[in-house]
Amino acid sequence: MITFSRTMVTHRKPTNHPHPKVSLRRMTLQDYTPVIRLWSQGNIPYRPQGRDSKKNIEKQLRQPNCFFLIAEVDHKIIGAIVGTHDGRKGWINRQVVSPSYQKKGIARRLVTEVERHFTSMGIDIVACLIEEWNISSMQVFEQLGYTKHTDILYFSKRKSMKV
Ligand SMILES: CC(C)(COP(=O)(O)OP(=O)(O)OC[C@H]1O[C@@H](n2cnc3c(N)ncnc32)[C@H](O)[C@@H]1OP(=O)(O)O)[C@@H](O)C(=O)NCCC(=O)NCCS
Numbered sequence: 001m002i003t004f005s006r007t008m009v010t011h012r013k014p015t016n017h018p019h020p021k022v023s024l025r026r027m028t029l030q031d032y033t034p035v036i037r038l039w040s041q042g043n044i045p046y047r048p049q050g051r052d053s054k055k056n057i058e059k060q061l062r063q064p065n066c067f068f069l070i071a072e073v074d075h076k077i078i079g080a081i082v083g084t085h086d087g088r089k090g091w092i093n094r095q096v097v098s099p100s101y102q103k104k105g106i107a108r109r110l111v112t113e114v115e116r117h118f119t120s121m122g123i124d125i126v127a128c129l130i131e132e133w134n135i136s137s138m139q140v141f142e143q144l145g146y147t148k149h150t151d152i153l154y155f156s157k158r159k160s161m162k163v
Contacts, residue, residue: 001154002138004146005127008119022106024113027068027080029058034077035070042096050163067117071097071106079106083114083126090118090126095137111144129154 027035032054039046046052051060060066065086071079079097083090092114097106115126128146130137138148 001129001131003127003129003149003152003154004138004141005125005149006115006144006146008115008124008126022071022073022078022101022104022109024069024071024109027061027070029054029061031070031077032057035080038077038080038096038098039094041098044094044096047162050160067114069110069113071101071110073101079110081107081110081114083117085118085121085123088123088125090114090123092126092128095128107140108144 036046036048036052039052050056061068065084067083069081069083070077078101080094081092081096082094083092085091092111095107095110097110118124118126126146128141130141142148
């Protein structure tokens with residue numbers, strides 16, 4: 001697992017991509033099934049009996065430190081991202097764009113919106129964890145102005161493998 005972080009003091013690079021008519025909005029529980037489908041398509045780990053169960057997502061959607069965003073084209077969900085914060089640092093998770101809409105600047109828009117949300121709360125550093133095999137995602141975050149930290153190891157403790 002490699003950590004990326006971005007301190008939001010630099011100017012944002014405007015996207016050069018022409019992108020289709022995309023709108024962003026907060027996720028609701030009605031979006032659960034299409035969002036889960038997108039996560040699976042993007043090989044994002046999915047814990048149906050743990051933190052990703054419908055009941056748990058419903059709880060997370062109500063939590064003030066969770067910011068779930070989706071991207072839509074003609075009411076079809078084609079991208080999603082989860083922002084969370086611990087009061088000091090923002091975290092980006094579960095970023096995904098449907099394969100046929102990739103490389104059109106949609107992830108850039110989603111990340112920029114999450115960063116804007118954190119900035120409005122006075123949180124000026126955003127980080128994300130990327131698995132070592134996911135080279136393309138690392139390249140995406142580097143393009144978005146994130147710095148790679150190879151000197152940090154990720155430790156976790158879980159009650160079960162389901163969580
Ligand atoms: C990672 C992902 C969300 C990127 O979505 P996207 O909408 O295609 O990304 P964007 O078009 O906004 O691209 C943002 C920048 O990254 C670059 N980029 C996009 N895909 C890239 C790739 N596969 N390899 C290298 N760079 C890439 C773009 O050129 C762009 O840079 P630029 O604006 O300077 O030209 C998408 O590839 C995806 O869903 N992957 C599978 C799920 C995943 O791995 N998620 C990350 C979990 S940590």
